[in-house]
Amino acid sequence: MLKQVQQLKLQQKLSPQQIQIVKLLELPTLQFEQRVKKELEENPLLEEQDEYTNKDEQQNEEQDENPAENEEFSIDDYIEDEDEMPSYRLRANNYSSDDKYEDIPFSRGESFHEHLERQLGLRIQLSEEERKIAEFIVGNIDEDGYLRRELDAIVDDLVFAANVDVDIKTLERLLLVVQDFDPPGVGARNLQECLALQLKKIKDRTDEQDKALQIITNYFDLFTKKNYQKLIKKLEVSRDELRDIVEEITRLNPKPGSAYSQSSTQGAAYITPDFIIEMHDGELKMSLNARNVPELRVSEQYKDVLRGSKKDGKAKKDAAVFVKQKINAAKWFVDAVRQRQQTLISVMNAIMIRQEKFFIDGDEKMLKPMILKDIAEDTDLDISTISRVSNSKYVQTHFGVFPLKYFFSESMMTESGEEVSTREIKRILQDCVDGEDKRKPLTDEKLAEILQEKSYLIARRTVAKYRENLGIPIARLRKEL
Known part of the structure; x- marks a missing residue:
C-alpha cells in the first residue's frame, strides 16, 4: 500500500566554500602553487597583488572617500531582475566535480613497456601472428618485469581478445624470445626463473657464477631458507667459497623492471618543505x-x-x-x-x-609521545x-627535512612510570639488530628480553610489530655466513 509520509530530519552538509578549504588544506606546497596558478588563469577577476595593485588600491580608497563618484557605479544596476534570476547562475564552480588536480606534465624517457616493444620490433624473423602473440605477452608483463599470468590463461585471452588460436608450445617458444630481451630476467614467471635467466645471460661465467646457477636451479628452497650447512654439503665447498657464491646471487636484480619504473617518476622525487x-x-x-x-x-x-x-x-x-x-x-x-x-x-x-x-x-630521544x-x-x-595538515607536508630544520607524520607517535610506560615515545623503542630495536651477530641473529624473544632489561616493558608480539614497521625481516632471514 502506497502512502505519503512527511519526515523531518537533520542532515549535515559541507558548503562549496568548506569543500574548497578542505581540498586546499590537503595540498602540499608544490600542488598548492599549481592550484593557485590554475585559478589565476581561469578567473580573470583574480589577480596577484604587487606594487602596482597596491597603487590601484590606494586610488580605490581615494574614490571610496568621494561618495559622489562612487554612486555612479553599482553592479546591482546591471542586474535588473535579480530576484527572478536563479541563484546558481550567480555562482561559478572553480574546481572540478571529482576534485582532482592535474599535475604539470614533465618530460620523461622511454618507459619499460616501450623499451620491450622496441626490442620486439627488431625481431624481423617473427611472422605477423607470432609478433601479435609476443606483443600480448609483453602487455601482460608487470612493472617489476614478471609475467604473473599463467600461460593457459594467456591462451584463452588470445582466443577471446585477439581471435588468435595458439598452443602452449608456441606460447612458450615466444616467451623465450621475450625473456631474451634487455634487461636480463624480464618475462620470468617467478623469482627463481628471474635469477636463473640473469645468470644464464652471462657469457663467460666464473666458477662462483656457475655454482650460483646450480643453487638457483637445484637448491633454491635451501637458499631461500638460508640453510647454509646443507648447501655446503651439497656443493662440496667451504664456508668462504659459499659466501662468495651467495654474493654473486645478491648482486642480481630481483625486479628487473624496477629501474624503468623509477626513472619514469623521478621528476616528482624532489621534496619542497611546507x-x-x-x-x-x-x-x-x-x-x-x-x-x-x-x-x-x-x-x-x-x-x-x-x-x-x-x-x-x-x-x-x-x-x-x-x-x-x-x-x-x-x-x-x-x-x-x-x-x-x-x-x-x-x-x-x-x-x-x-x-x-x-x-x-x-x-630523536627528545621526541615526546604525541x-x-x-x-x-x-x-x-x-x-x-x-590529519589533513600532517599528510604529505614537510618541515625544514637546520638538521634536515622531516615529514610532519614523523613527529606523531604513541606512548609507552617504563618501569619507573615514565612515558616515552614508541619511536625511541624502535630506535633501540634498530640498534640491537644492527649490532647483532649475523651468524646468530637475535630472535623476537631475545629482543624483548633486551628491551625489558632496559626498563621497557614490551611483549614479544609487540617487538614483532615494531620490527615489521621498521622493515626488518625475521631472524632466520637475517642470517649471514
Whole structure:
C-alpha cells in the first residue's frame, strides 16, 4: 500500500566554500602553487597583488572617500531582475566535480613497456601472428618485469581478445624470445626463473657464477631458507667459497623492471618543505614556505567590463551575471587561501611547542609521545583537520627535512612510570639488530628480553610489530655466513 509520509530530519552538509578549504588544506606546497596558478588563469577577476595593485588600491580608497563618484557605479544596476534570476547562475564552480588536480606534465624517457616493444620490433624473423602473440605477452608483463599470468590463461585471452588460436608450445617458444630481451630476467614467471635467466645471460661465467646457477636451479628452497650447512654439503665447498657464491646471487636484480619504473617518476622525487623552522637568538622561529605563492586579491577591472558592455538589456545582464560569478569565485578562493595559511601556521606552531627540545637539538630521544588528538586539543581544531595538515607536508630544520607524520607517535610506560615515545623503542630495536651477530641473529624473544632489561616493558608480539614497521625481516632471514 502506497502512502505519503512527511519526515523531518537533520542532515549535515559541507558548503562549496568548506569543500574548497578542505581540498586546499590537503595540498602540499608544490600542488598548492599549481592550484593557485590554475585559478589565476581561469578567473580573470583574480589577480596577484604587487606594487602596482597596491597603487590601484590606494586610488580605490581615494574614490571610496568621494561618495559622489562612487554612486555612479553599482553592479546591482546591471542586474535588473535579480530576484527572478536563479541563484546558481550567480555562482561559478572553480574546481572540478571529482576534485582532482592535474599535475604539470614533465618530460620523461622511454618507459619499460616501450623499451620491450622496441626490442620486439627488431625481431624481423617473427611472422605477423607470432609478433601479435609476443606483443600480448609483453602487455601482460608487470612493472617489476614478471609475467604473473599463467600461460593457459594467456591462451584463452588470445582466443577471446585477439581471435588468435595458439598452443602452449608456441606460447612458450615466444616467451623465450621475450625473456631474451634487455634487461636480463624480464618475462620470468617467478623469482627463481628471474635469477636463473640473469645468470644464464652471462657469457663467460666464473666458477662462483656457475655454482650460483646450480643453487638457483637445484637448491633454491635451501637458499631461500638460508640453510647454509646443507648447501655446503651439497656443493662440496667451504664456508668462504659459499659466501662468495651467495654474493654473486645478491648482486642480481630481483625486479628487473624496477629501474624503468623509477626513472619514469623521478621528476616528482624532489621534496619542497611546507614549513621552515630556524634558530634566531636561541629561539625557534617558524615560517610558512610561500615563496612561489603570490598574494591574491579581487581585481577592480570588473567595473570597466560593465561600463564597456553594450547598452541593450540582455547583453548588459549577461555581462553582469558573468562578473558576479567570477567575483564570488575570487572571493571564496582568496578566503580559502587565507584560512589555509592560518590553519597550517596554527598546527605547526602547536607541533613545534610540543617538540621544542627536538627542534633545538635534533636528537630523536627528545621526541615526546604525541598523537593527532593532542594537537587537535591545542589548536581547537578537528582531528580530521590535523590529519589533513600532517599528510604529505614537510618541515625544514637546520638538521634536515622531516615529514610532519614523523613527529606523531604513541606512548609507552617504563618501569619507573615514565612515558616515552614508541619511536625511541624502535630506535633501540634498530640498534640491537644492527649490532647483532649475523651468524646468530637475535630472535623476537631475545629482543624483548633486551628491551625489558632496559626498563621497557614490551611483549614479544609487540617487538614483532615494531620490527615489521621498521622493515626488518625475521631472524632466520637475517642470517649471514
